[in-house]
Amino acid sequence: MANEYDLVILGGGTGGYVAAIKAAQYGQKVAIVEQGKLGGTCLHKGCIPSKALLRSAEVYAQAKEANEFGIQLEGIGFDFNKVQERKNRIIEQLHQGITALIKKGKIDVYEGKGRILGPSIFSPRPGTISVEMNDQSENQMLLPENIIIATGSSPRTLAGIEVDGDYIINSDHALELEELPKTIIIVGGGVIGVEWASLLADFGVEVTIVEYGDSILPQLDQDIRKEATKLLKKKGISIMTNFQLQSNDVTIQDNQVHARGSLNGQSTELVAEKMLMSVGRRANVDDIGLVNTEIEVADGFIQVNDRYQTKESHIYAIGDVIGGLQLAHVASHEGMLAVNHIVGKEIEQLNExxxxxxxxxxxxxxxxxxxxxxxxxxxxxxxxxxxxxxxxxxxxxxxxxxxxxxxxxxxxxxxxxxxxxxxxxxxxxxxxxxxxxxxxxxxxxxxxxxxxxxxxxxxxxxxxxxxxxxxxxx
The missing domain is CATH 3.30.390.30 (FAD/NAD-linked reductase, C-terminal dimerisation domain)
Known part of the structure; x- marks a missing residue:
């Protein structure tokens, strides 16, 4: 027996839960399928926890400069366990708030892995969703009129470099560090890499950014890039651009990461306690049943029209999973636009x-x-x-x-x-x-x-x- 809904959303992150609330406000019967926790990457592994850590690092750095304000402080230090505890309290408070909003909207939540099935006895078109429940109870079958795929993204790595979660880590692992390393190599000078470099440098970690291109933050205006590079170097961050790193050049020796690469044509070896891979994010499109549909995927991202419809017109996709601006506020806006189209409202195309x-x-x-x-x-x-x-x-x-x-x-x-x-x-x-x-x-x-x-x-x-x-x- 399938449970019927007007809308089922795969993913309860920033895009997914906002779309669910918006649909509920229109009187739609809505369900969210979420394998982790409501709030998704932004709340639990991205925007909020990283900014909580950045704020603690900022306060610590400012405390060390207190004498410039005429304030005399002695024995300035930090307790990283308490830093992490504060981060976790903020996450939990916001998680409880989202949970309350979902309950207020009478939105059903299925905690498990959702997959889109092909045409079946329940529906002549692809769209029945099978949910493999986290508690290992019997799979739930959901029969929606419309679907929004909002499964988000995960950290990328470079081919051949194994992220072991200990010596070589990604941003998910970095958020759960129990203690800070003394030295770290950050691979990638994009947004995430620069934020982590700034945070760790403010906490006193010796940071080296290695970037394949000729500048960090390549998407930004050239004057901003130059100023950012200057100010980050002033903080003591080493920035190496045009750094060619090969997978077989990264090894673990004597409890340290050794990275050998080519810098301006010359072989260079870097050694640090940890290496943070920060080379972008990939869409979560695997094992969600796309093979049972006509949905197109190109360069790893689900293809949609300007109304966020896939090749299956009753299945929409939003957020990181469709590429474009991979930003939480964009995912939320796309979710609301998709819902507006589902309920027959005129929508104005998002202008990046x-x-x-x-x-x-x-x-x-x-x-x-x-x-x-x-x-x-x-x-x-x-x-x-x-x-x-x-x-x-x-x-x-x-x-x-x-x-x-x-x-x-x-x-x-x-x-x-x-x-x-x-x-x-x-x-x-x-x-x-x-x-x-x-x-x-x-x-x-x-x-x-x-x-x-x-x-x-x-x-x-x-x-x-x-x-x-x-x-x-x-």
Missing amino acids: LTVATCIYSRPEIASVGLTEEKAIELGYSINVGKFPFQANGKALVHGEASGFIKVITNKDNRDLLGVHMIGPHVTDLISEAALAKYLDAADIEIQEMIHPHPTLSEVFGEAALATEGKAIHI
Whole structure:
């Protein structure tokens, strides 16, 4: 006997549970199939735990600088067990909150592994879902009108390098460390690698980033990349770009990781207590029954149309599993758009150029819209304005005045093309820029908005003025 639903969602992460709540608000009968815990990777193995650790590292680093504020502290140290305990308390509090929201929405949760079955006695089309329950009870059969696949992603590794969870680890393992290593090699200079490098360096770990490309954070604006590299090196992080690492060059000897690679054509060996693999994430598409459907997978990601429908029109997919911007807030938005389409609402296609991206290193980095390089490549005639935090009163008061904001506008009509920030609390400041981009604002509107003083947000207005060479405080 199959349990019937209007919508069944495979995956209870940020995309999945938000979609479930949205559907329940429309009066849909909804179920979530989740093999782990509600909240998924973001809550349990990604966004929240890593930011909790980053905050503890930031507080520790700031405490060591307390004398600059006239505060005398003695014997500054940290208890990593308590750091981890705080992280776990935050996760549990948020998990309980999500569980309460799911209960409020009368959403059924099946704790187990869900697989999509082909046409059967229950349905003439693919879509019956068999759930292998975690408690090893009898498999549950779910019969939905529609399905959303929101199974997320998992850390990648390089071919031939075995992630053993001890010497060679990924971000999942790093979150559960019982003690910090003295030295670590981080393979990959993307967002996750840079966040971990910043966190560990603030805790006093000797960090080396090795990056295959010619720059860390290659997706960012060139000025931001240069500033990030400079400020991370200032923290004592060693950054090696154009580093060619081969799988057979990584060995464990004398309880240490030995990594031999080619750096600018010369053989180089690095030795550390641990190696963190941070080379991107792969979609969780294995063993969820896609072979029983006409759903297409390309480059490891499920293919969807602009309404998030797969080749099977009643089966949708959202979040990391479809590629694109692999961000929690994007997955949530895609989930709501998919649900809106399911219930017959008109939807506005997501525009990635209006989506803010954030990196929670110290200093923080955030951006929205086109980089300067991309704007030029697309043929725009541009104006560029930059304003440093060093000229901002609030930044000086906080003792965090490194970095700047960069505003790129269309010279022809003054429309905002992109905003890029590096410095204090820019992951919060970016929302104003994202709203301006979403509303297709012009630089004049940002210039004429009265930003309160003293605030960090003043740099946005100043940078907008700087696009015309009219900044006030530089």
